[in-house]
Amino acid sequence: MSQPLILIIEDEASLRRFLVPTLANNDYQVLTAANGTDGLAMARTHNPDIILLDLGLPDLEGGKVLQSLRQWSRKPIIIISARNQEKDKVQALDLGADDYLTKPFGAEELLARIRVALRHATQAVLDTPVLQCGALRLDLERREVTMDGVPVRLTPLEYRLLEALAQRAGKVATHAQLLNEVWGPVGAGQTHYLRIYMGTLRRKIEPDATRPRYLLTEPSIGYRLNVD
Amino acid sequence: MGHHGTNPAKESALSDPPPVSADPILVALGSEARTLRMVHTGFRMAREQGRPWVAVHVEVPDWETAMEKDQARVWLQEARDLGAETAWVRASTVSDGLIAEGTRRKVAQVVMGKYRPAGPWDRLEHTRAQEAIRRTLGVRIVAIPLDTARAGSVQGGADLLGIVLAIGALLGVCTIFAMALYTVVGFPGVPPVFALGVGFIAHRWGRAFSVPASFAVVLAFASWFIPGRFPYLPGDWTNGLYLAGALILVQMVVLLVDSLHRETRSLRRREAETLLVMLLGRALGRCSTAREVAEVLAERLHGLFQAEAWMLVPGEGDTWRQLPEAPEAPPSPRPSELLPQFSDNATRPEPFEPLFMNACTYVALAGQGGAEGLLQLSLDGGRPLLQESWGLFQSLAVQGALALERVRYLEAAQQARLDTESERMRNTLLGAVSHDLRTPLAAIQGAASSLLLPEPLPEETRTDLLAMIRDESERLARLLSDLLDLTRLQSGTIRIQKEWQLLDEVVGAAVLRMEARKGPLPIRVDLPESLPLVPLDGALMEQVLINLLSNAHRHAPDSPVELRAWEEPGTIQMEIADRGPGIPAEFHQRVFDKFFRMPKDLKDGGVGLGLAICGAIVKIHGGAIWVEDRPGGGARFRVSLPLDGLPPSPCETETLLPTLDAPP
Numbered sequence: 022m023s024q025p026l027i028l029i030i031e032d033e034a035s036l037r038r039f040l041v042p043t044l045a046n047n048d049y050q051v052l053t054a055a056n057g058t059d060g061l062a063m064a065r066t067h068n069p070d071i072i073l074l075d076l077g078l079p080d081l082e083g084g085k086v087l088q089s090l091r092q093w094s095r096k097p098i099i100i101i102s103a104r105n106q107e108k109d110k111v112q113a114l115d116l117g118a119d120d121y122l123t124k125p126f127g128a129e130e131l132l133a134r135i136r137v138a139l140r141h142a143t144q145a146v147l148d149t150p151v152l153q154c155g156a157l158r159l160d161l162e163r164r165e166v167t168m169d170g171v172p173v174r175l176t177p178l179e180y181r182l183l184e185a186l187a188q189r190a191g192k193v194a195t196h197a198q199l200l201n202e203v204w205g206p207v208g209a210g211q212t213h214y215l216r217i218y219m220g221t222l223r224r225k226i227e228p229d230a231t232r233p234r235y236l237l238t239e240p241s242i243g244y245r246l247n248v249d
Numbered sequence: 250m251g252h253h254g255t256n257p258a259k260e261s262a263l264s265d266p267p268p269v270s271a272d273p274i275l276v277a278l279g280s281e282a283r284t285l286r287m288v289h290t291g292f293r294m295a296r297e298q299g300r301p302w303v304a305v306h307v308e309v310p311d312w313e314t315a316m317e318k319d320q321a322r323v324w325l326q327e328a329r330d331l332g333a334e335t336a337w338v339r340a341s342t343v344s345d346g347l348i349a350e351g352t353r354r355k356v357a358q359v360v361m362g363k364y365r366p367a368g369p370w371d372r373l374e375h376t377r378a379q380e381a382i383r384r385t386l387g388v389r390i391v392a393i394p395l396d397t398a399r400a401g402s403v404q405g406g407a408d409l410l411g412i413v414l415a416i417g418a419l420l421g422v423c424t425i426f427a428m429a430l431y432t433v434v435g436f437p438g439v440p441p442v443f444a445l446g447v448g449f450i451a452h453r454w455g456r457a458f459s460v461p462a463s464f465a466v467v468l469a470f471a472s473w474f475i476p477g478r479f480p481y482l483p484g485d486w487t488n489g490l491y492l493a494g495a496l497i498l499v500q501m502v503v504l505l506v507d508s509l510h511r512e513t514r515s516l517r518r519r520e521a522e523t524l525l526v527m528l529l530g531r532a533l534g535r536c537s538t539a540r541e542v543a544e545v546l547a548e549r550l551h552g553l554f555q556a557e558a559w560m561l562v563p564g565e566g567d568t569w570r571q572l573p574e575a576p577e578a579p580p581s582p583r584p585s586e587l588l589p590q591f592s593d594n595a596t597r598p599e600p601f602e603p604l605f606m607n608a609c610t611y612v613a614l615a616g617q618g619g620a621e622g623l624l625q626l627s628l629d630g631g632r633p634l635l636q637e638s639w640g641l642f643q644s645l646a647v648q649g650a651l652a653l654e655r656v657r658y659l660e661a662a663q664q665a666r667l668d669t670e671s672e673r674m675r676n677t678l679l680g681a682v683s684h685d686l687r688t689p690l691a692a693i694q695g696a697a698s699s700l701l702l703p704e705p706l707p708e709e710t711r712t713d714l715l716a717m718i719r720d721e722s723e724r725l726a727r728l729l730s731d732l733l734d735l736t737r738l739q740s741g742t743i744r745i746q747k748e749w750q751l752l753d754e755v756v757g758a759a760v761l762r763m764e765a766r767k768g769p770l771p772i773r774v775d776l777p778e779s780l781p782l783v784p785l786d787g788a789l790m791e792q793v794l795i796n797l798l799s800n801a802h803r804h805a806p807d808s809p810v811e812l813r814a815w816e817e818p819g820t821i822q823m824e825i826a827d828r829g830p831g832i833p834a835e836f837h838q839r840v841f842d843k844f845f846r847m848p849k850d851l852k853d854g855g856v857g858l859g860l861a862i863c864g865a866i867v868k869i870h871g872g873a874i875w876v877e878d879r880p881g882g883g884a885r886f887r888v889s890l891p892l893d894g895l896p897p898s899p900c901e902t903e904t905l906l907p908t909l910d911a912p913p
Contacts, residue, residue, distance in 0.1 A: 213749040220751045231757045231774040238758040240788040
């Protein structure tokens with residue numbers, strides 16, 4: 022891919038001042054919008070490859086902007102939000118945002134998230150059935166999980182949970198998304214199911230369950246399968 | 250009493266008893282003040298036997314006055330407050346009602362009051378009723394002695410013609426007896442027979458009937474016996490006088506008994522009223538807001554008079570608001586117009602009688618320092634409150650006013666305390682924050698300005714200065730979020746979201762976040778796999794662990810920090826232990842104070858918020874946090890979290906997935 026086009030919808034000038042040169046310096050083309058209305062208009066005219074969206078915009082609610090974008094675009098959207106807005110983040114993720122960044126954040130973290138989101142966007146086209154992250158290998162076609170080549174025996178629910186995380190490899194999956202994909206409508210609100218199965222899954226996959234390397238917890242939001 | 254075989258008509262407070270594990274105890278409640286003892290006995294017995302209990306009042310037609318019914322409702326309310334189900338049953342006799350209700354609820358035991366019998370027939374009737382209940386329900390009956398005679402029967406709207414006929418028949422029987430006795434013993438046999446008859450009439454139907462009856466007897470005696478219609482009866486006027494005298498005597502005795510009776514009734518009513526006021530006072534004592542006071546008062550008044558009640562109290566500015574807010578009270582005149590005492594130059598409201606207007610009864614909520622507002626009572630059908638209930642209504646209003654006053658003082662005191670506290674807090678905060686914010690800011694400002702100087706710096710210095718800017722700004726960000734957290738935790742704006750979680754996950758997230766910041770750390774975690782799910786707010790508890798672990802690490806950078814957790818009945822215990830210098834005993838409490846730093850740590854860049862945050866978070870979890878000396882040196886922080894609430898239903902168990910090519 023040539024230089025990917027990034028649209029930043031963010032009202033704070035100082036943050037844009039930091040984002041624009043950082044991203045430009047890392048071979049991205051950058052567009053900025055200072056409010057939701059302009060952002061939506063620019064997204065339509067330029068069809069960017071990825072959008073960074075601040076949830077606290079002056080004119081439109083971040084959730085509204087996200088919904089309008091998702092009506093026609095499947096491109097990755099990364100939410101930028103202040104701390105202590107867990108509810109808004111979860112809502113945005115459930116509405117179809119791909120990932121989130123919490124202010125303040127560093128340049129490395131930002132670039133890593135953008136890379137994952139873009140890779141995921143291209144991977145979805147390739148539709149690779151095999152996922153390799155570190156020693157963990159997941160073959161979605163053969164429904165097979167191995168650690169360093171040794172098969173890991175999982176229960177059907179554990180497998181479904183891992184599969185659901187793998188489908189978003191590197192991106193965060195909210196509690197509600199995971200519960201819905203693994204347990205269906207019965208799972209709604211039963212976060213403790215998720216915690217119990219995540220616990221058993223970690224004991225089977227993680228070398229040290231208290232320092233998880235693959236199955237990361239995003240407090241109050243969900244989980245993430247670490248692919249780096 | 251005792252018309253068995255009639256179908257009791259039932260009206261029950263609850264349509265169907267909910268399914269319970271044990272059969273309930275049925276407690277029969279009367280309307281007298283002593284009934285309260287029955288309520289308490291029922292509550293005690295139910296608790297001792299671990300059974301539910303049902304309080305039942307049986308309404309027998311024409312037996313109780315409206316006032317007594319009101320009292321019975323209050324006793325039922327008291328029973329409800331003590332965890333009983335209640336039922337109001339209408340039946341032709343008390344035993345019929347109890348049998349019907351007992352059968353419906355499959356009771357295990359019946360508790361009744363044992364009254365001092367008014368006479369042998371009463372004793373017989375009582376035993377017969379108990380026997381009928383015991384036989385029909387097949388249960389044990391517990392009789393609680395109540396050393397008061399049963400409330401006498403009250404004749405309401407009985408048929409006048411029926412009474413006159415009954416009296417006629419009675420006097421007829423008396424005449425036959427008298428004549429029969431006369432033939433045997435002569436005249437001395439006559440007066441006692443009639444005296445007995447008239448006495449019975451007085452007792453059964455009251456003076457209104459007994460006085461005319463005695464006149465009739467004397468007149469009849471005079472006209473039939475004296476003139477010698479029957480030749481063998483010697484006409485003797487002294488006999489007539491004697492008879493009249495005997496009847497007057499009986500009248501007087503009956504009068505006396507009657508007045509005693511009335512006295513007893515009013516005494517008993519006053520006793521009940523005192524208890525009502527006492528019970529209300531107790532309930533109001535537990536209220537901490539005006540709304541709660543209004544709700545308790547409305548509930549009691551509803552139980553007592555079957556009426557809706559509201560408090561009208563001053564609201565913002567010149568307005569009045571009603572409490573409780575729902576349902577809407579009927580429109581009333583402006584309270585300030587209704588009560589001249591409410592005007593600005595009022596000193597103290599005079600105690601005044603209830604006022605009836607617009608289909609509602611009003612009374613002032615007259616407290617010690619002035620009128621707190623108005624009490625509005627709306628009876629069914631817009632009736633006025635009966636005058637005999639005014640006294641009670643007024644006493645209840647006074648109780649309500651005093652409670653309102655107490656609540657107001659309480660709020661004022663709390664506000665004052667809050668004001669001083671927040672003032673003190675602001676001062677400390679300003680002092681600490683200005684220093685702690687200025688230090689990193691100075692570094693950032695300095696580094697940035699030297700980077701902007703026209704003379705180029707060596708590459709190494711540039712990187713160094715930039716790294717410093719990054720680190721100091723991170724420190725600033727942490728300080729700000731700590732301050733924010735603490736403020737929100739202490740102002741109560743953080744809503745704790747407890748979820749059932751595995752401790753492993755929370756610990757894992759905390760360790761990972763610390764290591765992301767500082768690189769690998771020597772933290773040893775020991776969590777048994779058997780630990781249950783713990784109800785906690787993951788994000789907040791992660792903060793606690795991070796604060797405790799980084800404190801431990803800061804004070805003992807070279808030795809491992811150990812984190813353990815175990816279950817104790819009803820709680821989860823956690824321990825974070827280090828091999829650092831430890832904390833002197835005199836600081837064990839104060840380390841959890843805001844901005845407290847141990848004298849030797851004053852220079853290490855901490856702000857003294859970490860442990861205060863831990864304390865606040867553990868507190869809103871309902872747990873406890875403390876520090877102890879670790880045997881062998883070092884500090885040991887302990888956190889105890891309650892395992893409250895019902896653990897979630899376990900997930901379904903599953904078998905392992907048959908993998909395609911894995912060896913079984």
